[in-house]
Amino acid sequence: MNKKRQLRKYLIADFVAASITWLLFNLLRYYEVAAFLGFTSLDSYLLSFQVLKGQVLVPLFWIVLYYFSGYYNKPLGKSRLTEFFSTFIGVGIGVIFVFFVIVLNDLPRSFEIYYELFFTLLGLQFVLTYIPRLCITQQALNRVKRREGSLYVLIIGSGKKAQRTGEALFRLGYTITGYVTENEKESSVVTSGALLGGLDQLSDILANNRADELVVALETEDVEAQLPIIYSLYKYKRPIKILADNSNMLAKVNIKTIHGIPLVDLTDNNFSEAEKNIKLFMDKVISLLAIVLLSPALLYIAYRVKRDSKGPVFFRQERIGYMGKPFMIYKFRTMFVGAEENGPLLSAENDPRITPFGQTMRKYRLDELPQFWNVLKGDMSLVGPRPERRYYIDQIVKRAPYYYLLHNVRPGITSLGMVKYGYAVDVDQMIERLQYDILYYENMSLVLDMTILIYTVKTVITGKGI
Template sequence: MIRLFKHYIPHAVMLLGIFDLVLLVGAGEAAWHIRATQIGSSVGPIADRAGMLALFAGVVWLAMIAVGTYGADALRSMRYAGARLLVAVSLSIIALSVIDFALPGSTFWRSTLLYAMFLSIGLLVADRMLVGSVIGTSAFRRRVLVLGAGERAKRLKALSERPESGFAVVSFIGMNEGTQVLEEAIPRGAIHDLGRFVENIGASEVVLALEERRNSLPLKDLLRIKTHGVHVNDFSSFMERETGRVDLDTLNPSWLIFSDGFSSGRMLSSAAKRVFDVAASGLLLALTFPLIALFALLVKLDSKGPAFFRQTRVGLYGQPFTVHKLRSMRTDAEAGGANWAEKNDPRVTRLGKFIRKVRIDELPQVWTVLTGRMSFVGPRPEVPPFVADLEDKLPYYAERHMVKPGITGWAQINYPYGASVEDARCKLEYDLYYAKNYTPFLDLLILLQTLRVVLWPEGAR
């Protein structure tokens, strides 16, 4: 994987993304030639429209990221990828048409965009048929050797067998650590020179997956492997990289302390984040105020009670604050105290089902972002009773409050809506990853991917 601004991107995805960008520039240039030929105009040097081509390719590419064309499902299914590509190109053409209207003469002719749209879809589909067909093959998978044969090694085996996995386990080595779960593991005593063995099987990485490392860390073996030029990784760091979340089952304080993350450089990132929050929330409030007012009126007409719902949530450093949303439940929904939302929750009103599904009920929270109590991106803020309960049941839950809560977040785009302690545990793993690694780049990626969640509201309640 390639680490870009603390976030890992699979080599296959990066390669496919670069090919897509080149093809999009080609589609834009071809569309320009076709339209110029039709109207008898001079094509002109490509340097004169380099900015237009970059704008076209960039907008379409960002739309592709936003709707999930580089996700695991899109990489495995041509049908899934084709549908997402069609949506991405259509949305980007609409956006480019708006830009053309706002900045006349500075972008593509709208007639040219029509040709570019069909050319882009054809080229991108062909790209996935040619390049995407080999993404899941061993050519793009790292060869990993696992030191260990217990439950952790078994988890790595299951992870490697997923279709979207970016690595393949070439061998398991039993390190005399107790009960051996994997029968195929080779006993350490059967290998004379572990460094030479790693070299012979072509492993590019070795993962330490011992169940108990105290007084059993094979330092001599690890040193020999390292000096052979092979990357050595511990289980927790490997899982974080491959899954995009912090594994709570194996997490310990020393790993959090000594691993990369929570750096002082985030002061600059926090400043940039706040500037973006103020600018974007102010603009968004101005644009959506009529929509908020309209649905506030509809909420009043649909059911008895106030149009807006106010609730205390836990924010940065555990400090309480008030969040505002359009009311989507009956006024007596929390008469007996705060409860988890349920599937087909009877407390949700008729209109509430719709505004929850398309996330319109979240729009008033933009005011909380403007006032600085929330951010656009961050862990979802919970109510104090839930926080108190979850801090007792889940280790490291309080650490998610080290970053400002958000309207959308890494957990929200990666995990379906959950309403239980186990779901909260899974989301906590994603929240800890975000708190540990957040940068403006990761925030941008989350904001783009939020469009996918809005368009395909999986698990909305």
């Protein structure tokens, strides 16, 4: 199923619904209040500048509102029940805004007309938005049940739990890629043709077979035995879901039930789709403002870097970012040219490779300012786990494989690890700092982001961490 095509369907349906709603609502407004505004005919009212402007801007407002609500983030996999509630909440918020900004400017002949206008607008907007959405969602569900564009699931496990899970997912329209046995001693009940191999062969299995998601359904109830297996899956950068039952203590997070099948997404966090869109928007706006407003300071720092030592003003280095994709990070150069001729090396206090002005920049984190450009490009966010080099990631994941979870969010200019721990001078300290980044990942929210930004400003002003 094509994600972009499905998204276009929702966008077009929502825009048309909003346009028709506003036109019908304006017909009601004409008969209720237009006479008080000086209009003598329906044509003169509908063709007036204010009404025509609203006919264009109001539908656009609804599209923007739905975007920030997160409705368009996942056009596939919607359910009819969530469709109803998400539409009702979104429409309710939008109608209140439109009513107080636009409709209250009207002068009705009686106060009761406000109630009539409000509930009419609410009813029209909800019904004309929800019905097309429901039809589009139902069509998608029907296609999934017919196996047209269904998700491919690879099940980790080959016992009775794995078999039951596979059969249930298959009935719901998922395509079962196959099963992977935990080890040679595991008792397998699935057919030999569906068994693709063992965990030690998983890399080859994923290279030769499509798997959109990994579902862990092991027979063992021993959490300690399950953890190493789950940790080993993070590097494949796919959603990892685990079968949640009364015996599985790993299922302590919110359970996302798929039509009666309790599955926990271990690679997900509690950051809502609405918060993701608001965060992305604020990243772009703040970064653009920062580049413009700080341009005199940026020019002065560039001048000082150039005067302080020979070499380029900016330092470019490959880092690993969102979904494990490499990108070039930008900083003001704080070290002498050739500082890493003998290989990658983390900086330490009183590092002789750091230039005199570089010491000042690092103390106040001024060397990070060019990364506003990285945020504007979409490589980074204002707040998020700091991006690392592949050289160090390869060492970290040998001891802390859950590090791969951090690739599910955009790396940040600042992070909880940076404000609570600071710079790391070796891999041991990087792993210690990682605990703060995992804590951030598991508790992501806009409030937490604002808190980290406040502490970062404090660090910049005082030159001290917390």
